[in-house]
Amino acid sequence: MDQPASPLAEIRARIASAARVARRKADEITLVAVSKTHPAEAIAPLIAEGQRVFGENRVQEAQAKWPALIEAHAGVELHLVGQLQSNKAEDAVRLFDCIHSLDRLSLVGALAKAMDKAARQVPCFVQVNIGAEEQKGGCPIAELPALLAEARAAALPLIGLMCVPPAEIEPAPFFALLDKLAADHGLSGRSMGMSDDFETAIQLGATHIRVGSALFGARD
Numbered sequence: 001m002d003q004p005a006s007p008l009a010e011i012r013a014r015i016a017s018a019a020r021v022a023r024r025k026a027d028e029i030t031l032v033a034v035s036k037t038h039p040a041e042a043i044a045p046l047i048a049e050g051q052r053v054f055g056e057n058r059v060q061e062a063q064a065k066w067p068a069l070i071e072a073h074a075g076v077e078l079h080l081v082g083q084l085q086s087n088k089a090e091d092a093v094r095l096f097d098c099i100h101s102l103d104r105l106s107l108v109g110a111l112a113k114a115m116d117k118a119a120r121q122v123p124c125f126v127q128v129n130i131g132a133e134e135q136k137g138g139c140p141i142a143e144l145p146a147l148l149a150e151a152r153a154a155a156l157p158l159i160g161l162m163c164v165p166p167a168e169i170e171p172a173p174f175f176a177l178l179d180k181l182a183a184d185h186g187l188s189g190r191s192m193g194m195s196d197d198f199e200t201a202i203q204l205g206a207t208h209i210r211v212g213s214a215l216f217g218a219r220d
């Protein structure tokens with residue numbers, strides 16, 4: 001083991017060891033490689049190493065970058081991890097395989113309509129504003145039951161909850177809270193944990209971790 005491991009190999013090893021500590025199986029945890037701001041040339045080596053699930057936070061950027069990569073590499077999955085405007089719902093449903101950012105009632109109708117039109121069911125996480133931060137996206141906890149009810153009434157394929165906890169403070173209580181909310185609402189997916197805190201998220205039940213800078217380096 002003198003060879004320096006690739007960033008991807010290192011993250012995989014850290015996921016495996018966090019899963020072991022949590023007495024979970026590593027293959028219950030999906031690594032979403034968040035490639036926002038990074039060009040196709042930075043993404044291709046990860047695909048070559050076997051990474052198949054990627055995340056982007058802007059529809060337009062993804063539209064510019066991904067169709068060619070998806071065409072060239074079978075089995076690549078693209079997840080939307082950033083805020084979605086209703087007028088981009090149709091584009092998002094056509095390009096993405098999973099949406100982590102359903103965060104408001106008006107988006108339920110837009111997504112349902114877009115999925116109908118595209119004849120394509122795209123699994124969705126509901127994003128929760130877990131730290132009740134004014135500037136942050138996500139549904140307020142108090143409004144979560146109504147949003148989930150609306151999404152279920154519209155027959156959207158809901159798979160879980162997603163959060164981005166407040167920066168610079170211990171994230172564990174927020175991950176634990178998201179885990180409890182998901183359990184209370186009968187949802188199995190928990191999209192939580194990023195480069196700085198994915199191991200903690202794995203201890204607290206993350207099923208999808210969204211890792212960017214630890215794989216691709218810092219963004220500008």
Ligand SMILES: *Cc1c(COP(=O)(O)O)cnc(C)c1O
Nearest residue numbers: 034057081194195210211212213
């Ligand atoms: C950018 C981003 C990430 C990845 O963040 P890193 O700290 O670079 O790992 C995860 N989730 C969301 C919603 C993001 O926008």
